[in-house]
Amino acid sequence: MESNRTKLIELLSNHSDTYVSGESLSKQLGISRSAIWKHMNELKKVGYQIEAVRNKGYRITGVPSELSASSLQWGLSTNWLGKNLIHHKSIDSTQFSGHDLAREDAPHGTVIIADHQTKGRGRLKRQWHSEDKHGLWFTVILRPTSLEPKDANQLTLVAAVALVETFRHLGLDVKIKWPNDVFSRGFKLTGILTEMQAEQDQIEYILLGIGMNINQEREHFPEELRDKVTSLKIETGKANDLAHVFHEVAQRLEEKYDTFIKEGFQPIKREWEQHAYRLNEWLTIKTKDSFQAKFVGIQHDGALLIEDEYGKQTALYSAEIYW
Numbered sequence: 001m002e003s004n005r006t007k008l009i010e011l012l013s014n015h016s017d018t019y020v021s022g023e024s025l026s027k028q029l030g031i032s033r034s035a036i037w038k039h040m041n042e043l044k045k046v047g048y049q050i051e052a053v054r055n056k057g058y059r060i061t062g063v064p065s066e067l068s069a070s071s072l073q074w075g076l077s078t079n080w081l082g083k084n085l086i087h088h089k090s091i092d093s094t095q096f097s098g099h100d101l102a103r104e105d106a107p108h109g110t111v112i113i114a115d116h117q118t119k120g121r122g123r124l125k126r127q128w129h130s131e132d133k134h135g136l137w138f139t140v141i142l143r144p145t146s147l148e149p150k151d152a153n154q155l156t157l158v159a160a161v162a163l164v165e166t167f168r169h170l171g172l173d174v175k176i177k178w179p180n181d182v183f184s185r186g187f188k189l190t191g192i193l194t195e196m197q198a199e200q201d202q203i204e205y206i207l208l209g210i211g212m213n214i215n216q217e218r219e220h221f222p223e224e225l226r227d228k229v230t231s232l233k234i235e236t237g238k239a240n241d242l243a244h245v246f247h248e249v250a251q252r253l254e255e256k257y258d259t260f261i262k263e264g265f266q267p268i269k270r271e272w273e274q275h276a277y278r279l280n281e282w283l284t285i286k287t288k289d290s291f292q293a294k295f296v297g298i299q300h301d302g303a304l305l306i307e308d309e310y311g312k313q314t315a316l317y318s319a320e321i322y323w
């Protein structure tokens, strides 16, 4: 039942500017026209707006305001990312569920997405604040068979480029702070958490966890975060349809991932550097001691590349940077 409905939404969304006849839908799904009609009524009950015109067929003209697996898949134009999608109203963390599903052989590209996370996780075991229905909190299960575990950290930079391009498409000029935080006017807009399960030199799976602050007002954030974080709504003054933002980001994540797997890190590195915050500026950097260095880009493997006053370059894999 559910899978026919998902297929139906997919078929209609591929032709959202035209009508699809009941006959064609019934042939493609292998179910009767009256079964199609029943599905349409069910879709209407969950908030889809469907136009039915005699002798022409059906067309979806609006999606539900509440997120669901169906509304997230409607209009999704990816080839593999999100084709298997699980939506939760509330969950501890989409990363926890991602680990469970990946161990149970969930396919490459599976997305776990939630309206709300009660134990959203950030990097360095920090908490990630995931306001109910105001952002996109999701995890993608990736199974990159040709990638070596030592290069897996590059995926966070791949994702950062996809996120920047998504925000730019939505009208907001953003930058990436090394390695992967997307910022607007110095405030953090998104977080990326990559977790890997590997054995020796073989990756079993990677979880790409992404948190995007979309429709929050400043008071939605805990007080201690208010001078550090922001949302797309705070930056542009406009509320956004979460399903639409998901479609945009999923499309770009898939594109960038495919480029990375086919062509390696170099094209991504170039794009990353175009979006880098404070490139070619002198910054204070702390490893053991604090010192001044010019940030000149990233190395072929994603490490931070800095230069001293004599032009000598050094690659850093971890460092505290005072932006």
Ligand code: BTN
Binding pocket: 092, 093, 094, 095, 117, 119, 120, 121, 122, 123, 124, 126, 128, 130, 136, 137, 138, 139, 190, 191, 192, 193, 209, 210, 211, 212
């Ligand atoms: C960071 O610290 O910047 C990374 C934050 C990552 C948050 C996302 S939200 C979806 C996924 N589930 C989690 O619990 N964390 C990641």
